[in-house]
Amino acid sequence: MKTGLGGGRIIGLSLLAALLAACHEPGNTRSVMATAAVDSDALDFGEVPVGQWREKVVRIRNVGYVPFRALEALGLEGNPAYQVSFEGEGRVEPGAEKLVRVRFHPLAEGPVEERVHVTTDANSGREHTVRVMGQGAPLPIDIQPPVLDFETLEVDSERTLRLTITNPVDLPLIVTVKGAAADAFRTDTITVPPLSTHQVETRYLPTELGDMRALVEVRPCATCTPSTAELAGRSVANAFVFEPSPVPFDLIPVHERTQSFTRARNITWRPVTLQELTTNDRAFTPMASLRATEVKPGEVVKLPMEFAARTSGPTKAMLTVGYESDKPRQAQVVLDASGGRPRLAVAPLALDFGELPVGGKVGKTIRLTNGGTTGNLYFQGVRGTGAAAHFSVDVPLRGKTPLPWTAGTAWPALGADNLPIAPGADALDLTVYFEPTGEGPWTATLVLVSDDLINPEREIVLTGRARSTGPCVFELHPQPMLDFGNVEPGRGAVLGFYFRNPGREECAVKDIHISNDGGGAFFMPGGKLAGGVVPYDSAFSAMIAFRPPAPGQFQGELKLTVNNPTTPTVTLPLRGVSQASCLVAAPSFVDFGPIRYDCPAMPRRTFISNQCAAPVVMTDAHLGAGTSPQFHQVTPLALPRMLAPGEGVEVEFTYARNVHGQHYTPFFASAESETAPLLVPLLAETNHEGLQLDRFIQGTDSQLDVLFVVSNTTTMDTFQARLKAALPGWIERARTEGVDLRLGVTSTGLGARASVCGGPAAGGEAGRLSPVDGRRSRAISSTAATAAETVGANIDDLGLCHNLVQGLETMRQALSSPLATSADDPRTPLPNDGNQGFIRSTARLAVVVVSDEDDHSGFDPESYVQFLQAVKGTGMAHRTQLYALVPTDSRCTTAGGPGPRFSSVAQRTGGAVASICTGDYGPFLDKLLQRAGEPQADFSLSATPNGTAEMSVRVQGRRLPEDQWTYDPARNAVVFRSIAVPTPGQMIEVRYRSACVVTPAAPAP
Template sequence: MTGRWGLLGLVVVGLLSGCADRERSSLADGRLTATPGGIDFARVAVFDARESTLTLRNVGRARITVDEAWVEGPEGAYKAEFTHEGPHSLVPGSECTLKVRFAPLAQGGLPAVLVVRSDTRIEPLMRIPLNGAGVDAWARVTPRALDFGRIEADSTKTLGVTLDNPTELPVMVTPKLVGADKDEFVAAPLTVNPGERVELPVTFNPVRVGRKQIALAISPCNGCADVPVQLTAEALDRAVVAEPEVVDFGAVPVDRDAVKASSLRNISTEPVTVTSLMLDGTDASFSQANTGLPLVLQPGEVRAFEIRYSPGHMGPATDRAVYAVVSKRHPTLPVPLRGFGGASELCVSPLTYDFGEQPLGSKVRVVVNVKNCGTDNAGPLTINTLDWTPDAGGAQLQFNHKPIALPFTLPANGELNLEVFYEPTREGSASGALVMTTSAFSAATVQLDFFGRAKAHAPCDLTVTPLLVDFGTIPPGRGAVLGVKLENKGTDLCPVKNIRIANDGGGVFKMPGGELFGGIIYPGDWFSFQVAFQAPFTGGGFTGELQVEQYNPVTPVRQVPLLANSQETCLVASPWYLDFGLGRKDCRPAPREVNYLNACTTPITVSNVFIGPGTTDTEFELLDHPAPPAFQLQPGESFTVGVDYLAQVTGMNLSPLYVDSSDLPIPLMVPLIGESSKKTDKTDTFVQQDVSKVDVLFVVDNTASMVEEHPKLVSAIPAFVDAARNKAVDVNMAVTTTGISAVSGACPGGALGGEAGRFFPADNSRQRILTLGTPNVTQVLQQNVQVGQCAQVEQGFEAMRRALTSPLVNNADDPRTALANDGNAGFLRDSAALVVVFVGDEDDHSPDAVSTYVQWAQQRKGENQPQRATFFAIAPTKTSCATAGGTGTRYADAAAQTGGEVLNVCAGDYAPLLKQVASKAFSAQDRFPLSEEPDAGTVVVTVNGTTTTSGWSYDAASNSVVFTTVPPPGSKVAITYRRACAND
């Protein structure tokens, strides 16, 4: 064992170099003494050692030579040696020293004798007693394993090994590290006093990443066998990692919000403090509002943080979320953020519809517009399923929709008009829910709710004419139309539905306008519809059937047979049909003629010319035609048949004109078509505009992408107000948003982003209808155009229409909402011109056509006075930019139709357009165009209800009434006239 002594034996020693070396006297003798006279080492730990020094002195008169010294006693327990090399010759008075070491190998008393041999005659062998006791003293080591876990490189962790010394002697404990990674650990020797418990610190200071190869051996005392302690440790590059490493939002529609979680996971076995989360801010589309930092992540803990992406521009967007972590190696943890502005987006209108009260047996329809209203760079949107949920009471579902082939894909800006029907089969209330699943962003499942109420009525008394639709003979390749009339002969209303071709004869019969889903015929009323036959080039005989469902339990379905023959004919009719156009009772169309030619090389016999059963048999009359009996028509000869349309029955009238010919088994048929209208007189109304009055409505986009545009609009408002003052315009100003449906409480103004035409702020936290006399009007208008950025779909046209339509436009409070005094009464003035300014970074997504909204606005200010309603727009144009949601055409189209202007939303300054709005000159109107041509001498003009016979004239060239004395502003002008006959 290391440090132990060899076997006990004689120790040959030389003379001490420090002793004097001179000749010994022959007459005298030396005398050797030892100091001390004995050594007691007392108690020494087994395997430990203690040393003592013994001095040999010559007190005689002659030289003494000390030859050697040894110990007689327990083997290996003692060892003696001179402190200097010999020879050890001592002159009188000189001395030399011995070092005696006691290292017990066993417990208990261990006496011994130190023997010194010299050349003295008196005592050549000097015996010096030695004494000592061995004590079994060593430290107890616990635990036998240390797990440092997983810690980040460049950090430090210290664990301890407990050392217990239950003995009465101190012990030296010596640790030893071995292995490839021993340089990353620290452990130092220490002494453990009697009865003491101490901790031996072992420190892990990793600099390299990975699992550690290391072992620890502890010697619990000097000379003791090593005690192994197992060490386990791993160094990490990072203690905290991000999940996912990159937060990728994918494609998100402009103006919509996407929220994803960025999570931190503590993969170490030590707590880690996260102090903050910040975004680099390279793209304002990304944001976060997380609280609760700083925080401590416990070992293995995962904490999620919300990151929001609200694309304010088209195309790719990038940023970084940067976490601050208490770490020497990685004080920051960056997480890349990615997104793409522009995605398929679902717009559905309406989401809820009440069919109201309907008669049993009816079928009523609403058209649901389903649109991919994502930006132009968005991908397609797929409608995957359309399923009706069962009736809550388990009864038969009374709602359905026109089937479409699924899946149905809509390209960007593509739309589908889905027909939804209510077919009540029982009295009382009904409800139904249509669940649509799509691939649209944040609209994977959409529920459409429908309601209705049914009421019973008397069974239908329905007359169908004709009872048989006979197309006679039609040459191959040609088509013809006839009609069917349904008339309610009863005293109660009659619901009819599912009017369709039940048997199309192999595809030759159809309804030109498509099948009729249903309608309600009131007592004494009727309507007609067309049925067509298209003769195939191969000819042949054909039969089919038309069906009409009615509310009559005895005869729920009425069938109308369809017949047709097609073959080559000698008779050639010109024209192949007679269309009399639109007439009225007092102004029927002029008679028309059909010429028949024998195109064959042989004579044919014409035996009859007659009008067959049609929708109304008295409406068409034969005029000039060959009188019966039969006559022969030579090759190349022709004859003419005159037909008069009486136009006495309102609506569409159709009848067949037949000619019996010897070359045909079935008469040749020419359709007779006419329509009679009740309208004879018409009144066009106008309100004379006031050149000094303008009602200006701002419709401002409140979607999330307007972060760049709202500040520019606010900055332009002072220029608008100043220009209005300079023009001395009496102006009403109000603001609404493009939001229709409520979205989020984060929206200001009280309407949750869904103003639906209500002026902003709908909660009346500020004045909503402003004039130039409003205190601080510029500042208030600037505040009112800051409508927030939280809505999702821009429906500017629809918002305008709702803002200026009852009940909003004429009520101080919207009765449909809980907010108080949120109506728009007092804004729209009959005498003022209307200007609407649309501001948005994405095109309009309203459900109706642009022309529909334009015509509505123009009619709102007076028919044939389109200049009194003008649209302006700050919106995307055909030239796109990064902050615009694609290119725009609807706003630009509306502005063009009304004489307004468009400013690209990407422009840096909006003031020029607003100055033009405020400065627009509205001149008084002196020419009032009529919607139809009047009969001469029937024009009557009233101004404010008083008939005016002078100061105006009718200009036939422009079909206008021209005033020489211009009606004053606000005057109500009514021009009544009798519509001229078309054949006059």
């Protein structure tokens, strides 16, 4: 048994050895070897997003007939992006395979390589190296939303929104914020864990203004291409935009009001709550209370505003809108308005023509100016109501230039083609005529029409009275015509006409004008005459000029109307020739000038010569038909007379001067062969004799009447308050110094403003003392215990509602008839509103103007200077002064800038000027007291005396010895010695003969 078993074993081993030996034989040995093979020398994973996994396999196959063992598979480079694994060490039977798994997990972008080494114990193919390649690609990461819009925020506020980031890989994601505005955005997360979805809190906190953009970048590696979400936000200074902005207001006059609005839209992401609306200029006022109003995002709220123009020119301010959002905040919008719009200023506002005979005509002028500072005012015409048939209006004048009414219009409705009136000194003058056609009192209203935004129509009250009179008997000279003879081409000449009333009835003469000017050859140098009344045994005369535009013969006509039913229209033919003449007069006219009745008239001469190259025969020389026989030719001429070239004759004339008025007579010199005589006009005027009587009333040195002319426009509240504050101390100082004050107050309002101003005067005191209804004392004595309080209350009554400062005219109205002399103003329905009793004849007078803009009365300031100088009578000019508290510089904001009108009148009358912006008016008012302390010792005369031989001085009718007064030629004044100074209330009379003045001849026309 053992042998068999052992022998069998030996046989088997032998057989194996034989077989193995046989394998080494060509073609036989190979068949018994272990052979390993792999199915690829390289693996290419292509592009794989970073963090994702891809797997490929390498197959180890047994391609022989003998099993072998797969021993190991590993990566030679150790690259962490690859993982290599196989099913483990083990036997691989022939025809079987074993898998090696290679996984690619890129950790960065870009190419990644590895080498996988496979080891077996096979006889053939024991080791294999497989090249492994892959490309790390960008990882797409889901971020929602792709755009995170924070909308609009106020600067330095914040908003937080969420992003949802889904991490699809097993790598953590890095979260960063990048971009130009990255600093304004923050996230609360810097990594997103693997394989998770995460809510990322994102905050927007802008510290600067503007649109801002940034990106949230999410990536699996620091160098990887990020996935992004856009961050957007806008930073604004405040929650609102205003439409319109700046807020526009109408161009209005100073002291007027207008309304506008803006719309505030909440442009932020959250609702806000309105609080307070304020402005930095009290001229602008919010018109609605919107406190605690919530304004949602995108919602619009209307903000109405009012503008009260307080100054001339452009005005800008800021509206501040307080509101609550994340904290108390403010928004601002510019308010843009302009004061100084054109406005019509008119003076005076009433015309009383007095009494005329029926058929008479008298004119008065009103002045139209532009009270604004920006742009032209346009005058559009006039119309008359009431008894307009008894009144008429001449064409407007700018200076001396007539501006015709619109063609086709006629009184009582006259149109003007938008005549511009510029701010400042520009003006239009309208002459209004009273020409009654029947007896009785007549009243009409003249309505002025302009493009004034607030007051397009202004009314002027016209009054006049007419009486019946008999037919006029008159003389008109020269007759039968006014002949100018020959006036050399290129020259002109002046003669005149003379109208005399020799009858017993007065003559009403009107519409004196050149009805035919001969193609422009004839005109009246002083312009046409409206007319007037010529009493019995009186006369008037006027010039007519002849200035031919070219050589030739000219015919013209003067026309006038008189109250004579038989010949109501009177004409005077005019004739003149213009041609070359050999005769020439030097001077070409003889003018004696104005000569006093008692002063001698010096003879005057002219030289008439031949200025041709050949001899000329002078055939005639004589005085022609003139206005009177006042001129005489002294030199007798033997005519005819041959005048050689350059030869001439001197002719002397005298003037009789025994008929008052102007006189015109032609002197004619004729030459042979010349068709018209040469004209030499003779001109002269006789005035009254020079016996002068000047009367004065001595004022009281301790009395002072003070008229306060206080502006009642809308911007005067501060300045009225300052004036009232200064009154108690000033009045007390006057009492201490023994000065008796009488105080009155009126406004600068000339016309009523009934629709805006209340009270009985409606803002237009027009010179009447306040209060016009007399409910409180109007002329206040400083001795009254409540003087300051009463004056202050009267200032309060003026109000703050008017829109036009015409203080110089209201001053003139206050101090002149009928107000100054009547207890009642006859022009108003209110009873007892006159100023009678305010002005004391013995007291000094001071006018104190308080206004935050200049005067718009229109007439030249010099006319107001002359008025004030005449208030106290002849020679008493220095007893009246005007003082002005007005804008003088830019120390504070006033309704108007410094202006010359108030200041110039103050300076010309010896008053003073100070800035209305001065905090305390007391020191300025004290200047008035300083002028009231001394009696007047010098009295200026109205004319220059002809020595003192005929001068006498009387006080209260008693003639003073000459040692008690002297005449001061330098001041042209009588000066009393200290012991003889008249006492208050005494009448002073100075009689003297004024000096004869020799007037030089006027230049040739």
